Amino acid sequence: MDFMKKNIKTLNLQEKLSIGKKAATLRIENLSVYYDQQLAVNKVTLDANPNEILALVGPSGCGKSSILASINRMNMMIDDCRVTGRILINSENVLTDQYSLTKLRQKVGMVFQSPNPFPMSVKDNICFPLKDHGLKSKKDREVRMFDVLQQTGLWDEVKDRLNQSALKLSGGQQQRLCIARALALKPQLLLLDEPCSALDPKATEKIEILLQELKSTVTIVMVTHNLAQAKRIAERVAVCWSFNGSGRIVECSQTDIVFNRPASKITEEYFSGVAG
Amino acid sequence: MHSRDSQLNNARVVNHTMTIIIWSVALSTMLLPLSIISDVFIKGLAHLNWSFLTEIPKNSGREGGISSLFISNSLILIVCLAVVIPIGITTALYLNERVSPNDKVDKWIQISLDVLAGVPSIIFGLFGYVFFCQILGLGFSILSGGLSLACMVLPLFIRLCENNLKNSPASYREAAEALNISHTGFIIKVLLPSVAEGIGAAVVVVMGRALAETAVLIFTAGYALRYPNSLFDSGRSLSIHIYDLAMNVPGGMPAASATAIVLFLLLIILNALVRFSCRRL
Numbered sequence: 001m002d003f004m005k006k007n008i009k010t011l012n013l014q015e016k017l018s019i020g021k022k023a024a025t026l027r028i029e030n031l032s033v034y035y036d037q038q039l040a041v042n043k044v045t046l047d048a049n050p051n052e053i054l055a056l057v058g059p060s061g062c063g064k065s066s067i068l069a070s071i072n073r074m075n076m077m078i079d080d081c082r083v084t085g086r087i088l089i090n091s092e093n094v095l096t097d098q099y100s101l102t103k104l105r106q107k108v109g110m111v112f113q114s115p116n117p118f119p120m121s122v123k124d125n126i127c128f129p130l131k132d133h134g135l136k137s138k139k140d141r142e143v144r145m146f147d148v149l150q151q152t153g154l155w156d157e158v159k160d161r162l163n164q165s166a167l168k169l170s171g172g173q174q175q176r177l178c179i180a181r182a183l184a185l186k187p188q189l190l191l192l193d194e195p196c197s198a199l200d201p202k203a204t205e206k207i208e209i210l211l212q213e214l215k216s217t218v219t220i221v222m223v224t225h226n227l228a229q230a231k232r233i234a235e236r237v238a239v240c241w242s243f244n245g246s247g248r249i250v251e252c253s254q255t256d257i258v259f260n261r262p263a264s265k266i267t268e269e270y271f272s273g274v275a276g
Numbered sequence: 277m278h279s280r281d282s283q284l285n286n287a288r289v290v291n292h293t294m295t296i297i298i299w300s301v302a303l304s305t306m307l308l309p310l311s312i313i314s315d316v317f318i319k320g321l322a323h324l325n326w327s328f329l330t331e332i333p334k335n336s337g338r339e340g341g342i343s344s345l346f347i348s349n350s351l352i353l354i355v356c357l358a359v360v361i362p363i364g365i366t367t368a369l370y371l372n373e374r375v376s377p378n379d380k381v382d383k384w385i386q387i388s389l390d391v392l393a394g395v396p397s398i399i400f401g402l403f404g405y406v407f408f409c410q411i412l413g414l415g416f417s418i419l420s421g422g423l424s425l426a427c428m429v430l431p432l433f434i435r436l437c438e439n440n441l442k443n444s445p446a447s448y449r450e451a452a453e454a455l456n457i458s459h460t461g462f463i464i465k466v467l468l469p470s471v472a473e474g475i476g477a478a479v480v481v482v483m484g485r486a487l488a489e490t491a492v493l494i495f496t497a498g499y500a501l502r503y504p505n506s507l508f509d510s511g512r513s514l515s516i517h518i519y520d521l522a523m524n525v526p527g528g529m530p531a532a533s534a535t536a537i538v539l540f541l542l543l544i545i546l547n548a549l550v551r552f553s554c555r556r557l
Contacts, residue, residue, distance in 0.1 A: 077453060105456030112454075116447035119470045132461040178451070185455065 023050035023219040024089050024107065024188035026071070031085035033066045033075065041066045042246040043085070046238055048189075053211060053220040055230035055255075058240030059270070063247020064223045067240070068191050071221070072108040073101060089189060106133070109182030109218075110191045114198045115174035117166035117181070122158050125166045125177055126184050133185065148180040152210055172203025176210065183218070190214065192222040196229065208233050227271065231259055239267045316540070320533025328534055333501045336525045337517060342535055344503040348418060348511025349487070351504060352497055355422025356486050360433050361479065363426075368437035369463060392431040400428040401495035409496055416510040421497025428492055429482045436481060440474030441467065476554025480547045487543060490515045514539045 026048040033041035041063040048054040056064040069075040070083050073094070086093045094104050117125050126145040135141050149155040154176050158169065166177055175195060182190060192211075196204040211220060211233055224230050230237050237259070238252035251264045262268045327341055334340030367385075375382040404424025414420040444467055452462040468475075490513070498510030499520070512520075518535050521528030 072454060074450070074454060077450075102456055105454065110454035112447065112450060114447065116445075116451045118448060118451065118466050120465065124465075128461070128465055129455045129457055132457050132465075181451075181455065 022188065023215075023217060025049055025091070026189055026219060026221065027086075027088040027091075028067070028071070029086040029088070031067065031070060031083070031087065033063065033070055034082040034084075035078070036080045039246040041070075042243070042248050044247070044249050046249060046252060048219050048221050048236075050219050051215055052235035053215050053222060053233055055234035055237045056221065056223045056240060057225070057227060057230050057237060058247070059242070060225075061245075061247075062240040062242040064240050065193055066247065068110075068193055068221065068223050070095075071189070071191055072105055072110055074110065106185055107187055108189045108191060109185060109187035111175070111178050111182055111193070111195050113194045115171055115178050117169070117174050117177050119165065119167055121163045122166045122169065122177065123162040126181050129181060130184055144184050148183045151183060151214070152176045152180040153206065154180060170203070172199050172206060175199060175203070175207060179207070179210065179214075183214075187218060189219045189221070192220065194223050194225060197225060204229070231255060239264070239270065241266050241270070313540070316533050316536045320530060320535075320537045323530040323534035324537055329538070332503065333517075333531075336528070337501070337521050337531050338525060338527055339531075342514065342517065342538065344501060345512050345514055345517050345535075346538075348497070348500075348504050349513040351418045351507060351511065352422045352425065352493065352513055353483065353486055355419060355507065356425040356429065357479070357483070359423060359426040360430050360482060364430055364433035364437055364478075365468075365475065367434045368441055371434075371438050372441040373459070373463065389431045389434060393435065395428075396491075397428055397489060398491040400424055401492040403427065404492060405495040414508065416496065416498030416500075417508045418497055418504055418511045419507040421493045421511070421513070422507075424492050424496040425486050425489060428489065429485050432485065433478055433482045436478035437471075437475055440471040440478065443474070444470050473551075473554045476550045480550050483546055483550075484543055487513075487539060488515055489513075490519050514542075 026046075028044060028046040031041060031044045031046075032039060044063075044067055046054070046067070056067065058064055066075065071087055071089075071094075073083075075081045075083065083095060085095070087095050089104075089107060092099060118128065120128065123142075123145060126148060127141045130141045130144060135144070146155065149158065154173060157173060158177075161168075166174065169177060175198075179190075179195075196207055199207065208229065211222070214220065215235075222234070234255050236253060237255050239250050239258065239262075240247050241250045242248075250266045251258060251262060253263070257263075258267060259271065262271065329341055329346070330343050331341035332344040333342060371382060371385060375385075401424065404420060404427065408414045408420040408423050409416060414423075448466050448470060449462070452466055457466075493513050493516055497513060497516075499512050499516070500510035501512055504511040514535055518532045518539070521532035521535070
């Protein structure tokens with residue numbers, strides 16, 4: 001593409017600009033989530049730090065996804081959902097009404113279980129959200145698109161079909177496009193809800209490599225059912241467990257400690273396949 | 277052993293009988309439209325030629341063609357769709373995006389849509405005659421006809437659009453929410469394109485209804501056979517022409533059948549066109 005050559009200078013400038021934006025620190029304190037009257041998450045406390053991947057593991061229905069969806073207030077979309085406690089991103093509580101949703105969603109990107117690119121071209125999938133967020137210059141949008149497609153390793157695969165529908169890409173490519181789309185808004189924190197559960201092992205591997213590369217620029221919190229995946233890529237692992245229908249964190253620590261010397265009996269049984 | 281064999285035999289007999297019954301029912305439902313179509317083609321094909329499409333009707337329609345009616349009917353349809361498509365889509369969007377399912381406004385709109393969809397078309401004709409022709413002073417005109425038709429098909433169109441919007445994947449909305457896309461941006465760039473094909477199909481259904489309608493137009497668009505000078509001029513639709521030729525004009529049957537063939541082909545062509553253009557979106 002022409003704009004690539006012309007904009008090397010702009011690209012460098014953009015890179016310099018983004019250096020100032022650091023990955024975020026996340027602290028969750030006493031988070032409880034209710035659906036109607038049902039307590040789904042019970043007083044969870046968790047930390048995630050820059051330069052690391054935090055994996056949330058646990059059996060189905062233990063509240064992992066509810067915790068994740070509270071961080072960017074996605075569960076506000078659900079009627080009767082109530083969230084209490086504090087979620088601090090860079091020491092600011094995001095659960096208060098004073099913290100604007102716009103600011104929060106810009107700071108926190110999210111990737112879902114099954115790839116959900118918009119029904120538009122590959123290029124528009126990245127450029128349309130940017131335009132909607134007020135990035136007026138077409139050139140800037142295209143530079144940003146090039147940037148994130150490079151970052152996610154998609155550029156070489158899609159550079160000749162930027163104007164084709166994104167729904168024609170393979171599942172793995174679609175999911176990387178969704179990651180690229182989230183990255184285009186320059187988030188400081190990236191939430192992933194079982195991002196590989198709909199993908200084959202090869203596509204999964206690509207995403208795992210990508211996440212390893214991304215953690216230097218963005219803090220990553222990831223829900224996964226796949227224990228082996230957590231072991232491979234996460235720096236720290238939090239184990240969720242359901243007690244009478246409400247999820248709690250039974251253990252959160254360095255990956256090798258959780259897997260090799262778990263402090264909790266539940267973790268040990270879950271990992272060895274006795275429970276869960 | 278013996279009783280088991282006879283049981284199996286019985287089952288086989290029942291099976292075969294049922295198969296025959298179901299096939300014959302399916303065939304007879306197919307035979308009905310086929311016989312109508314072949315009847316129309318047999319009676320009308322001889323009358324159909326190029327001049328039938330390019331000339332205006334002569335001798336009350338027994339001779340000449342239908343070109344002026346074609347223009348009138350197209351104008352009626354354009355007026356109707358120009359009103360129905362924007363109002364229908366925005367109403368469906370309102371119901372889908374703004375009103376929660378248990379809301380009272382929603383309930384009342386749904387009830388009135390159901391009632392309106394069940395009202396016989398002749399009532400819409402009378403309403404159109406009183407409201408558009410007399411109160412608004414539009415007289416027997418293409419405009420009155422198109423607007424009355426719009427009133428008739430609007431409830432159906434809203435329903436079809438609303439169902440389409442409801443079936444749009446929730447994952448698009450989630451993604452848009454997580455990216456903090458503006459509501460307007462989401463509707464225009466994501467939601468509507470994702471249901472374009474369904475809305476196209478709804479337009480086809482509504483066009484079919486509008487082209488087939490006679491009762492509404494008799495009271496509102498009138499009977500005139502000449503080329504319309506403007507939207508305020510009276511103009512006869514193809515379906516009224518068929519009705520008139522078959523019922524009121526002795527010896528008009530061949531021309532009526534030929535008109536029916538044209539109407540039939542027109543519907544198929546419009547159907548294909550709309551579906552094709554929506555698929556490309």
